[in-house]
Amino acid sequence: xxxxxxxxxxxxxxxxxxxxxxxxxxxxxxxxxxxxxxxxxxxxxxxxxxxxxxxxxxxxxxxxxxxxxxxxxxxxxxxxxxxxxxxxxxxxxxxxxxxxxxxxxxxxxxxxxxxxxxxxxxxxxxxxxxxxxxxxxxxxxxxxxxxxxxxxxxxxxxxxxxxxxxxxxxxxxxxxxxxxxxxxxxxxxxxxxxxxxxxxxxxxxxxxxxxxxxxxxxxxxxxxxxxxxxxxxxxxxxxxxxxxxxxxxxxxxxxxxxxxxxxxxxxxxxxxxxxxxxxxxxxxxxxxxxxxxxxxxxxxxxxxxxxxxxxxxxxxxxxxxxxxxxxxxxxxxxxxxxxxxxxxxxxxxxxxxxxxxxxxxxxxxxxxxxxxxxxxxxxxxxxxxxxxxxxxxxxxxxxxxxxxxxxxxxxxxxxxxxxxxxxxxxxxxxxxxxxxxxxxxxxxxxxxxxxxxxxxxxxxxxxxxxxxxxxxxxxxxxxxxxxxxxxxxxxxxxxx
Amino acid sequence: xxxxxxxxxxxxxxxxxxxxxxxxxxxxxxxxxxxxxxxxxxxxxxxxxxxxxxxxxxxxxxxxxxxxxxxxxxxxxxxxxxxxxxxxxxxxxxxxxxxxxxxxxxxxxxxxxxxxxxxxxxxxxxxxxxxxxxxxxxxxxxxxxxxxxxxxxxxxxxxxxxxxxxxxxxxxxxxxxxxxxxxxxxxxxxxxxxxxxxxxxxxxxxxxxxxxxxxxxxxxxxxxxxxxxxxxxxxxxxxxxxxxxxxxxxxxxxxxxxxxxxxxxxxxxxxxxxxxxxxxxxxxxxxxxxxxxxxxxxxxxxxxxxxxxxxxxxxxxxxxxxxxxxxxxxxxxxxxxxxxxxxxxxxxxxxxxx
Numbered sequence: 001x002x003x004x005x006x007x008x009x010x011x012x013x014x015x016x017x018x019x020x021x022x023x024x025x026x027x028x029x030x031x032x033x034x035x036x037x038x039x040x041x042x043x044x045x046x047x048x049x050x051x052x053x054x055x056x057x058x059x060x061x062x063x064x065x066x067x068x069x070x071x072x073x074x075x076x077x078x079x080x081x082x083x084x085x086x087x088x089x090x091x092x093x094x095x096x097x098x099x100x101x102x103x104x105x106x107x108x109x110x111x112x113x114x115x116x117x118x119x120x121x122x123x124x125x126x127x128x129x130x131x132x133x134x135x136x137x138x139x140x141x142x143x144x145x146x147x148x149x150x151x152x153x154x155x156x157x158x159x160x161x162x163x164x165x166x167x168x169x170x171x172x173x174x175x176x177x178x179x180x181x182x183x184x185x186x187x188x189x190x191x192x193x194x195x196x197x198x199x200x201x202x203x204x205x206x207x208x209x210x211x212x213x214x215x216x217x218x219x220x221x222x223x224x225x226x227x228x229x230x231x232x233x234x235x236x237x238x239x240x241x242x243x244x245x246x247x248x249x250x251x252x253x254x255x256x257x258x259x260x261x262x263x264x265x266x267x268x269x270x271x272x273x274x275x276x277x278x279x280x281x282x283x284x285x286x287x288x289x290x291x292x293x294x295x296x297x298x299x300x301x302x303x304x305x306x307x308x309x310x311x312x313x314x315x316x317x318x319x320x321x322x323x324x325x326x327x328x329x330x331x332x333x334x335x336x337x338x339x340x341x342x343x344x345x346x347x348x349x350x351x352x353x354x355x356x357x358x359x360x361x362x363x364x365x366x367x368x369x370x371x372x373x374x375x376x377x378x379x380x381x382x383x384x385x386x387x388x389x390x391x392x393x394x395x396x397x398x399x400x401x402x403x404x405x406x407x408x409x410x411x412x413x414x415x416x417x418x419x420x421x422x423x424x425x426x427x428x429x430x431x432x433x434x435x436x437x438x439x440x441x442x443x444x445x446x447x448x449x450x451x452x453x454x455x456x457x458x459x460x461x462x463x464x465x466x467x468x469x470x471x472x473x474x475x476x477x478x479x480x481x482x483x484x485x486x487x488x489x490x491x492x493x494x495x496x
Numbered sequence: 497x498x499x500x501x502x503x504x505x506x507x508x509x510x511x512x513x514x515x516x517x518x519x520x521x522x523x524x525x526x527x528x529x530x531x532x533x534x535x536x537x538x539x540x541x542x543x544x545x546x547x548x549x550x551x552x553x554x555x556x557x558x559x560x561x562x563x564x565x566x567x568x569x570x571x572x573x574x575x576x577x578x579x580x581x582x583x584x585x586x587x588x589x590x591x592x593x594x595x596x597x598x599x600x601x602x603x604x605x606x607x608x609x610x611x612x613x614x615x616x617x618x619x620x621x622x623x624x625x626x627x628x629x630x631x632x633x634x635x636x637x638x639x640x641x642x643x644x645x646x647x648x649x650x651x652x653x654x655x656x657x658x659x660x661x662x663x664x665x666x667x668x669x670x671x672x673x674x675x676x677x678x679x680x681x682x683x684x685x686x687x688x689x690x691x692x693x694x695x696x697x698x699x700x701x702x703x704x705x706x707x708x709x710x711x712x713x714x715x716x717x718x719x720x721x722x723x724x725x726x727x728x729x730x731x732x733x734x735x736x737x738x739x740x741x742x743x744x745x746x747x748x749x750x751x752x753x754x755x756x757x758x759x760x761x762x763x764x765x766x767x768x769x770x771x772x773x774x775x776x777x778x779x780x781x782x783x784x785x786x787x788x789x790x791x792x793x794x795x796x797x798x799x800x801x802x803x804x805x806x807x808x809x810x811x812x813x814x815x816x817x818x819x820x821x822x823x824x825x826x827x828x829x830x831x832x833x834x835x836x837x838x839x840x841x842x843x844x845x846x847x848x849x850x
Contacts, residue, residue, distance in 0.1 A: 301731050322734025331732070339728045345721070352718065353733045362715035 003029035003064060003154040003186045010059030012045055019045040020056065021210040029154070029186040032177060034197040034218075036230055037207035038286070038456075043190050046207070047157055050188075051083040052076035063154065077103075082148030086160045088140050092133040099132055100147050111150065118149050122176055137263070138169030145176070155186045162196060174200050192230070192286050194223045194493040206230055227489030231456055248277045250448050251417055256308040256317075258297055258472075266290035266472045268297065273467060273477055275417070280439070280449040282463030282480065286492050287454045290472035292334065295421040295452055299331040300324045312416060325356060330410035332420035336399065340406045343395030347387070347405065348376040350394050354409045375412070383408030384434065400431025407438060418442060421452045436462060456485050456492075470494050499844045510838050515785050515792070518832035519799060525827055535814060543813050544806035544824075554805065556691035560763075561804045564589070564755035564772070566797035567700040568779035570707045571751025573788040574744040577711070578720035579727060582745060584630060584645025585752040586776025588623040590652040592753025593760045594659065595622025597767035600682035600760075601664065601675060611681040616699075616757050623753020624746045626652060631745035635738040641745075649776070660767055674768035683761045696758030703751055708790040720744065752776060773804065774822075781829045800825060 005027040012020040019042045027033050037043045048054040050061065052070035061068045068079050076083065090099050101111050115128070124142050132140060141161060148156055158177070162170045177200065181187050189201055197204055197218065204221060206213045206229040213229050256271040268290050275281045285291055296302040298309075300321040309317040311327055321331060333339045341350045352361050352372045361372050376390040383404045387397065394402060403423065410418060423439070424432040439449055439462055452469075453459050459466055459480075466483050468475040468491035475491050490496070526544070527537035548554050568585045575582040596619030603611045630644040657673070659665075666676045684695045711717040719740060723730040730737060759771050782800050786793030807821025 299732065300734065320734045320736070321732055325734065333732055335728070338726055339732050342722060342725045342729055344725055349718075349721075353722065353729065355733070362718070365715045367713055367715060367718055 003184065004062075005155055005186060006062040007046070007050070008060045008062065010046065010049060010056045010061070012049065012054060012056045018210045020049070020059075023059070023207075023210075023212045025205055025212065025215065027155075027186055027188060029184050030181065031202040032181050032187045032189060032200055034201035034204040035188060035190045035207065036192065036194070036197055036204055036226060038192060038230055038454075041207040041230075042210040043207050044159070045210075047083070047159055047188070047190055050076065050081060050155075050157060052081075077151060080151065080154040081157065082151060082153035082155065083157045084141065084144045084148060084159065084161060088144055090132045090140055090143060093131055095129050095131055096126055096135070096143055097128040099143055100128075100150065103147075104150060114150055115146060118146055122179060124176075136169070138165050138172065141165065141169075141173065149180075153185060155188065156180060157188045157190070159190045160192075161189075162191070162193065170196075192493065194226050194230075194490065194495060197226065198223060223490055223493070223495050224486055227486045227493065227495075231485040231489040246277045246279075246446070249274050250277050250279075250312060251275050251450075252310040253298075254308055254310070256297060256304055258293055258302060258304065260293065266293055268293050268472045271297075271474055273474060275448050275450060275465075277416070277448055278443055278446040279464045280443050280451055280462050281477070282459035282466040283450065283452045283469055283474070284456060284459050284466060284488050284492060285452075285454065285469035289469050289492075291421065291452045291454070291469060293472070294469065295331075295333065295419065298419050298450065299329075299333070322355065325354065325413075325415075328413075328416040330354070330413070330415035330418045332403075332406055332410055332418065332423055334421040334425060336402050336406060337395075341394050341402060344393060346391050347380070347385075347394050347397070348373050348390040350405065351376040351379060351390075351409050354413070356413055359413065379405065379408040379412050382412065383438070398431075400427045400434070403427060403431065403435060407435060411438070411442065414445075415447065417448045417450065419450045419452070422454060423451070424453075424455065424458060432458075456488050459488070460485060468492055497845075500841050503840055503842050507839060507842075512787065512792075514835040514838060515787065515796065515832060517835045517838075518785070518828055521831040521835070522824060522827045525831070526824055529823070533816065540810070540814060543809050544820075545802055547813075548805035548809045549802065553691060556688070556693040557805055558798065558801050559693050559697055561801035562797040563697045563700045564758055564775045565779050565782045565800055566793055567696075567703050567755045567758070568752050568776055569782040569786060569793045569797060570700070570703040570790060571748035572779055572783045573707065573786075573790075573793065574710075574720065574747045576724075576783060577788050578723045578740060578744050580631075580634075580741055580744055581642045582627065582630065582645050582748050583642050583780065584627070584647075584649050584776070585748065585779055586772065586774060587645065587649035587652040588626045588749040588752035589756040589759070589772050589776045590649070590656055591626035591756070592619040592621075592623035592749075593756030593767065593771045594652070594656055595619060595625075596753070596757045597675065597678075597760050598659075598664070600678040601767075603679055603682050604676060605679055607679060607681045609681070611679070612684070612761075615678075615682045615761060616684075616754065619753045619757030620750040621753070623749040623751070623756065625749070627745040627749025627752070628742065631742045635741050656767070656771065657769060660769055664767065666766075675766050678761060678765050683765050684758060686763065692763040694758065694762040696754075696762055699754050699758065703754075704790045704794060711790070716740075716743070752779075778825055781825055781832075785828060785832055800828065803828075 007023060007025045010020050010023045023046060035043045045054060049056050052073045052075045055071060061070060063079055070076050100115055101108065104111060124146065126139055126142060132143065161173060165173060177187055191197060201218055203215065203217055204226065205215045206226065208230065252274040254272055256268065258268040260267055266289060273281065297304055300319055303320065304317045306315050306318040311329065314327060316324055316327060337343055355361050359375065361368055373390055380387065380390065385401050385404045385408065397405065407423065424435050442449055451459065451462055463480045465477050466480050467477045468488060470492065523541060527541055530540035531537045549558050568589065572582060572585055596615050599618040600615045626648065629648060630641045633639040633644050634641045660673045660675055664675045666674060686692065686694050719735045722733060723735065723740065755775060756771060760767055778800060782793060782796045786796035803821045803824040807818040810816050810820055811818040
């Protein structure tokens with residue numbers, strides 16, 4: 001039987017952004033569809049609408065001409081839409097079998113029979129009696145897939161399924177997906193990995209900034225054309241005035257490695273780069289490719305080998321963030337509310353988080369509140385933070401003002417190097433411009449920046465050199481003048 | 497219709513009101529329990545909370561019990577404020593008592609002004625040593641401090657048991673499980689003739705003042721505050737996390753150890769099996785009831801101390817087991833945690849429409 005899924009004029013607005021802007025799409029069974037887009041393009045929102053997690057402001061969804069009311073994930077299940085999320089929803093301590101039957105009200109024997117049939121048919125080999133925590137990521141994903149298949153879904157949605165899989169597991173998954181498709185299940189595959197789209201899918205829909213950009217057949221596309229569509233061709237590359245950058249090396253990273261014990265973190269392997277004075281090195285990449293780990297290694301939250309980081313002719317790889325600050329480094333982490341600042345504390349207390357010996361915030365172990373407050377007032381006026389009350393808890397600052405405070409706090413000591421990670425994430429245009437101007441100003445003062453960002457526009461605008469991080473490895477460092485957004489898109493997706 | 501709405505931010509006023517609300521609810525629930533047991537609720541509550549402190553002696557007893565509670569809770573608040581969960585103050589108290597008791601026994605039948613300071617110091621060091629075990633295991637081997645500190649409580653109690661029954665037992669003591677009496681110079685002086693309140697209360701008051709100063713005026717206090725809110729931020733700021741963990745455990749251990757000193761060198765003057773009626777555990781309740789604030793802890797220790805006294809009077813006058821005291825302590829904690837819900841949510845009364 002043929003399945004037809006139609007998304008008609010779906011719109012979902014959030015304060016300050018339109019996640020889905022009048023999106024219409026049609027899918028037919030027998031094909032594998034890719035939904036492609038950068039982070040924040042709106043593909044997750046669309047998928048969550050299809051699976052009943054989010055209710056759209058406008059628009060309708062039809063399955064075989066029936067208008068679906070998807071008010072909860074349960075409604076999606078009832079209407080034969082199955083969904084496998086990027087992060088698994090399994091009970092780690094229960095057995096595989098218990099996980100499979102937990103949301104079903106059918107009889108145990110019937111289910112056992114069904115599960116065995118599915119396992120035989122698709123050649124899955126998983127021991128049903130062991131606890132899920134003993135399974136590999138690939139096996140856990142199979143459990144999720146089986147859980148969907150038990151319900152004989154008409155539609156199966158896979159949300160970035162390969163982000164936790166090995167190469168081997170990925171190709172196994174592709175084989176299974178192709179088989180499901182032949183059986184008549186409509187498959188929607190969400191990803192930002194271009195190579196996978198080319199390998200697996202029949203049709204591709206590209207989203208950018210909440211809008212559907214194109215729908216086309218894979219045979220008419222190649223990696224370059226898709227990258228173009230994903231990033232946007234007509235990007236104006238407003239760049240800062242290029243002075244002749246100095247050849248005076250400020251920081252040099254050699255053979256830096258980091259191996260994490262946490263399976264959700266990315267290992268860094270063999271990172272090598274250097275930044276000269278007055279230069280901005282941009283590091284592009286799709287989030288989750290090791291940016292957070294790289295930031296922590298550079299800031300000293302993760303300590304590495306002493307000789308792997310040479311800063312201003314000192315080896316500092318084994319120093320913590322506070323000690324690195326004494327060498328005139330400054331850091332602006334991605335997470336404003338949980339790391340860079342403490343919302344429950346007053347503005348001036350947050351200023352005291354960046355503590356130098358010479359700032360005299362703490363004398364002989366005592367808090368020098370006057371000094372901190374004086375300093376805070378200076379930051380507020382120098383960096384246009386829109387308040388004059390330094391006793392205000394920082395949770396009452398808007399994202400833009402908080403980021404100005406953080407950048408100001410880091411810059412007021414005029415460091416030689418600022419390392420920032422997604423500094424304009426979630427900010428409005430005005431604040432973004434202010435931060436960008438500030439960063440350009442730093443370079444003009446012959447200070448350096450390492451800018452880790454998932455925003456390609458931002459990187460092209462601010463960087464002198466650009467490298468791309470993919471699966472914890474840096475690409476070769478390129479001159480920003482010669483880089484195009486298409487090229488970045490390809491490198492970000494793991495191409496060459 | 498009543499709706500529950502999330503607050504925009506935790507309410508400051510509610511933060512200090514919920515402990516009072518918790519105590520009130522405890523009284524109501526306690527009265528109800530007494531009623532079910534067949535007592536007149538108000539009379540029973542009077543026996544429990546008023547009669548024990550109605551005279552001079554009772555008030556002295558109240559301060560006597562509040563002293564160790566306050567001292568330990570102050571120490572614990574160093575740990576709790578910085579996200580370290582030291583549950584083993586009872587063990588640190590016991591070990592502090594063992595060490596200071598041992599030192600006091602060394603000076604058996606000797607007199608001198610220098611003896612008491614040494615004995616007190618020994619108690620603090622004993623508590624610190626014992627608290628350093630979970631701290632070091634946590635920092636260097638990633639163990640869970642809750643489990644380690646808790647299990648060490650039982651170890652210390654067994655060590656004490658062994659010592660007072662075996663090597664340290666009083667040779668003239670007819671095999672009672674207790675040591676010899678300490679010499680007068682090794683004992684904390686009693687403050688008033690005929691009352692048991694002793695100089696240990698000054699240690700507790702000193703701890704209150706010092707902790708207030710550390711919490712609100714020093715870099716260490718600031719670092720503890722930051723770590724308490726977000727360990728990620730503390731790491732980003734570059735605070736030496738391991739050093740701080742060890743330090744707060746040592747402070748907490750020292751306070752518990754001092755409480756142990758007070759228990760054995762005060763009115764009793766010897767080591768015996770039951771050094772503490774679970775002061776170390778009850779102080780956890782005191783610390784939270786006092787909102788980890790030095791002044792709050794003073795009040796909380798007085799309130800909780802009454803439950804110890806009340807339990808004794810209730811046993812005498814009403815023939816109910818003294819463990820009722822623990823029921824009340826449990827209820828206080830229970831209602832406190834429950835009313836903390838009001839910190840983040842509020843009730844909204846709307847019209848009667850559905």
